[in-house]
Amino acid sequence: MTISRADCAALDADDPLKHLRDEFVLPDETIYLVGNSLGAMPVAASAATARVVTEEWGRQLVGGWNSAGWFDLPLTTGDRLAPMIGAGPGQVAVGDTTSIAIVKAVSAAMRLRPGRRVVVSDLANFPTDRYVVEGLVKAVGGYEVRDLGVLDEVLADDVACVLMSEVDYRTGERHDTAAVTARVQAAGALMIWDLCHSAGAYRVDVSQADFAVGCTYKYLNAGPGAPAFVYAHPRHHAEAEQMLTGWHGHAAPFAFEPGYRPAEGIRRFTVGTPHVLSFAPLNASLDIWERVDLDQVRAKSVALTSLFIELVEKLCAPYGLEVVTPRDPERRGSQVSLRHPDGYPVMRALIDRGVHGDFRAPDILRFGFAPLYIRYVDVYDAAAILAEVLDKEHWRDERYQQRLAVT
Numbered sequence: 001m002t003i004s005r006a007d008c009a010a011l012d013a014d015d016p017l018k019h020l021r022d023e024f025v026l027p028d029e030t031i032y033l034v035g036n037s038l039g040a041m042p043v044a045a046s047a048a049t050a051r052v053v054t055e056e057w058g059r060q061l062v063g064g065w066n067s068a069g070w071f072d073l074p075l076t077t078g079d080r081l082a083p084m085i086g087a088g089p090g091q092v093a094v095g096d097t098t099s100i101a102i103v104k105a106v107s108a109a110m111r112l113r114p115g116r117r118v119v120v121s122d123l124a125n126f127p128t129d130r131y132v133v134e135g136l137v138k139a140v141g142g143y144e145v146r147d148l149g150v151l152d153e154v155l156a157d158d159v160a161c162v163l164m165s166e167v168d169y170r171t172g173e174r175h176d177t178a179a180v181t182a183r184v185q186a187a188g189a190l191m192i193w194d195l196c197h198s199a200g201a202y203r204v205d206v207s208q209a210d211f212a213v214g215c216t217y218k219y220l221n222a223g224p225g226a227p228a229f230v231y232a233h234p235r236h237h238a239e240a241e242q243m244l245t246g247w248h249g250h251a252a253p254f255a256f257e258p259g260y261r262p263a264e265g266i267r268r269f270t271v272g273t274p275h276v277l278s279f280a281p282l283n284a285s286l287d288i289w290e291r292v293d294l295d296q297v298r299a300k301s302v303a304l305t306s307l308f309i310e311l312v313e314k315l316c317a318p319y320g321l322e323v324v325t326p327r328d329p330e331r332r333g334s335q336v337s338l339r340h341p342d343g344y345p346v347m348r349a350l351i352d353r354g355v356h357g358d359f360r361a362p363d364i365l366r367f368g369f370a371p372l373y374i375r376y377v378d379v380y381d382a383a384a385i386l387a388e389v390l391d392k393e394h395w396r397d398e399r400y401q402q403r404l405a406v407t
C-alpha cells in the first residue's frame, strides 16, 4: 500500500519540528528542495542584517570593530557553530569561502607532515575541492595530487593528508567518517573533511578529524555568499601553520610588526577583514539552530528521504528513473539523487510546476530535504508531480531543452 497524501498530512501534524517552518520565508506554490544548495531565508535574517547596517555600521562607524564585536566575529560565530559539527569552543573559525578554507586546512596539514609529498583528493568530489588542491600543490612545488580511488590502496607512507567530502554532492552518499579517519590516521596521514553537505543536515562529529571545512549557505541557511568555516583539532593548534598568513591571523594584528607570527589557537586560521554584513544572517540562522534538537533533525531527514525514495519507486517505476542515493539511511545525507537520461529537461519541467530541485551533469536530478522547513506533504506532492511530468512527457517541451547558465 502506498502512503497517501492524508497520511503525510498526519505525519506533519505530529512533527516535533513543524513550528520551525514559520521561521523561514518560503514563496507560495513552491516546493523548495534546493536547501542543499542555497538554504531558505530565516524570517529574522532581514531585520538582523538591517540592524548591523543601520545601528552598528551607521551609528558606530569604525568603532564597531570594538563596540559591536566585529573583530572577533570569526571566533564568536565559530563557537556558536561548533556544536553543530561536534567541535568545542575555540576550535572553529568562520570566514572566507570553502575554497579558501580548503587552502588553509590542506596547507596546514602539508606542513604538519614534512617529507610526505602526496595530497589525496577525491576525483568525484565537488570540483572546487580538487581545483584548489591542484593549484596549491602547483604553487608549493614538489608535491603531487593522488586520486582517492580505493582508500586502502592509496594510503602509502608518502601521503600527507586526505581531503574528502562526508556526503557526496552528486549522489548523496555519506561516508563513515569515524572509520575513514581512523584508517587515514593509522597510515600516518591527516584527515580533512569537507562538511558542505553535512553541516545542518544532521549532527556531525569531527572530534577525531584533524581539520574540517564547510559552508553555511546550504543546510545552515545563512544566505548567498555567507562565510565558510574551518575547524582544527586542538592537538594541532600550537603547530599548525596555514599558508594564508594575513594580518587577522597574526599574534598581534595591531602591532603592525614587520614579520608574521601566528596567533594562538584557531585565530591563526583567519586571514583578513571579516565580511561583517554576511555574519548577520548567519547569526540569525544560528539563533534558530540553538533551539533545535539535532537528533530530531536527523530522524526527520531520514523519514523525508526514505519517503521520497519509496514514492518515486512506486509512482515513477515505469519511466526509467534510477535511485542513485544509497537506500540504507545510514549511508546517505539529506538528499536524494535520481538518474534520468533526460534529467535536464525533466528538472526544468518540474521547476515550472513548482518543484524546485537542481540538475548536475551529466544526468543527475538532485532533491535536498531541509528538515527545518520541508513537510511530508511537500515530499508527496513532489513525487506526484514528478510522476506526472514523466507520464505526460511534459519535459519534451521545446523550451526545456536549452541549458541555462546555472543549472
Ligand SMILES: *Cc1c(COP(=O)(O)O)cnc(C)c1O
Residues within 6 Å of the ligand: 097, 098, 099, 100, 125, 126, 128, 129, 165, 169, 194, 196, 197, 215, 228
Ligand atoms: C558547496 C560546496 C563548496 C563551495 O565552495 P565555495 O568556495 O564556498 O563556493 C565546496 N565544496 C563542496 C563539497 C561543496 O558542496
